[in-house]
Amino acid sequence: MNRFNRFERMLHWYPPHWRSKYAEGMAALLEDTYGTGRVPIKVRLSLVKTGSLERAREVGFIGSATSPHERERAGSLLVLCGWGAFMIAGAIFAKFTDNWGASQLGGANRTLITSLYDVVQWSGAAGVLVVLGAAILVLPSLLRMLRGGDWITVRRPLLGALVAGAIIAVSTAAIVIWAHFLSYRERNGTLAVYGYVVGAWSLMVSVAVGVVASAAVSVARRLDLPRRSVQWLSTMAVVLTSLMFVILAAMLAWWSIESVHAPVFMRNGIGNGLFYTSSEFPLALIAAALLMSAGLCAAIGGTVRVVRARRDGAYE
Amino acid sequence: MAKRTTSPVGGLERNNEPAVLILTSLASGEKHGYALSKDIEGFAGVALGPGTLYGAITRLEERGLIEPTPSDDRRQPYRITASGRAALSAALEQMRQLSEIGTSRLGARIATSRPTLGGATPGYSL
Known part of the structure; x- marks a missing residue:
């Protein structure tokens, strides 16, 4: 299994648009930090949370990046x-x-x-x-x-x-x-x-x-x-x-x-x-x-x- | 309940936010995710998780306070922009003022709470 793909797969909670821009860099960060070792469950849960929040932000459920109309x-x-x-x-x-x-x-x-x-x-x-x-x-x-x-x-x-x-x-x-x-x-x-x-x-x-x-x-x-x-x-x-x-x-x-x-x-x-x-x-x-x-x-x-x-x- | 106010530059509302830490780190030169994480851990003793770090990077880039720099590597470096420097400067000035006020009040309190030496009854000296 490609080690890098392992980290990219952990980012599927993030929206596709976000992944196309940041996934490679973030996967590199995970690889540099954890290498071949196990990614702690706390970090995995944190990725679920931040990925879901990013999705909610992209849809406009949270955050103020979008226009009032949106x-x-x-x-x-x-x-x-x-x-x-x-x-x-x-x-x-x-x-x-x-x-x-x-x-x-x-x-x-x-x-x-x-x-x-x-x-x-x-x-x-x-x-x-x-x-x-x-x-x-x-x-x-x-x-x-x-x-x-x-x-x-x-x-x-x-x-x-x-x-x-x-x-x-x-x-x-x-x-x-x-x-x-x-x-x-x-x-x-x-x-x-x-x-x-x-x-x-x-x-x-x-x-x-x-x-x-x-x-x-x-x-x-x-x-x-x-x-x-x-x-x-x-x-x-x-x-x-x-x-x-x-x-x-x-x-x-x-x-x-x-x-x-x-x-x-x-x-x-x-x-x-x-x-x-x-x-x-x-x-x-x-x-x-x-x-x-x-x-x-x-x-x-x-x-x-x-x-x-x-x-x-x-x-x- | 205290209402959160927005700072005039860059929307860096809270001084302990990852955004301030990232901008501070990038003020000394461009860095990629891992280098940022290690640098912040070194100067602030704060270990930012990957999700938190990239969440902050996303917001900072959206606001135009940082920007990616060209790279052949998978590791994407970022650098602080002119707006980012202005925002960081404003945030640091805010922190300096807060620090001065806190220090002066704490100093006064230390002075006021110091008991008189040798006195049988509690007392305060200014």
Whole structure:
């Protein structure tokens, strides 16, 4: 194995544009420092961190090297990435609460918890509409780019997103057809194979959402968008962040009320589907809450970037 | 919370930043990554990791404070530009002022905190 290539391979966390300029010099530095010896794990982790930060800087997620217009666009894309995490979390929550109506709740609690669940659902649907609206808004620019021959620059992420979408569509259809022939009990725990397959499918969906979100970022940052469109997109991003906040708050409230007034649903695993519940803190809801929190943090970061970019005179 | 302010030249906000160390090293002549790393370790006792070093080099080059020099080797040398010298000069002047203020205040404090010799009760002499 070429020793120099060994060091260059460690730099794959850095963006291609950066690598074309600095990788050779940095690989030489690593070679001079470590020679044939082992590169310490601390240094490897540091390269992962600095490489990822360099990627985030290149996209415009951090730093002030780009123009306010670009930073506003990047802020909106960061919100979109946060929404990707919400989509995965939402799917987990939806599966977990498949049959939550079976929980024995009455009176005012029933009304309150139903309202909270509705808030989660309707806010989620509103979020999907906002994202679709954003996609429609950028469609003319995307078509212009594709017609202009610039699609070569986004060929890889676009193909990746299409392949990921196709795999998910086919595997989802297969699972739905299989589930159609299974009983309620088989779908909810007694048929282990089904649980494993659904688990693998969920992981695939998570990866696919990541691939699609990454492709969306790659494509959107190369689009020649008019300022007005970016302004609309960033406004949509702020709305989306608000919806994400509402969804997380309503989900947490639903969880706490359900835990207090209908713990049997949480403990007995009625409708838990993929994940077994053993307490008021089921793994599925913890995972969903953590993902939503991470997504909301990204979205808030994006919104702050949008607001600051506007303040810095994007539209003066 | 204290708000970070930007210095007037070159955006070298913090005096202990790798950027200042790199500019200081390059002030004595052009160097490549490894030479920079060793030089900084020698005069400042700071071991900059490869990621940190090249991150700072990237920012400095973007700001036009350093520039690569032609090289046939894989090791890419860099040199400080005129703007880089001005930025370093401003940062060092800022550090000098800070050092003077710190030293004078520390000196006053040392003087004020010195107990009176032989006194049974604690006291201070100015």
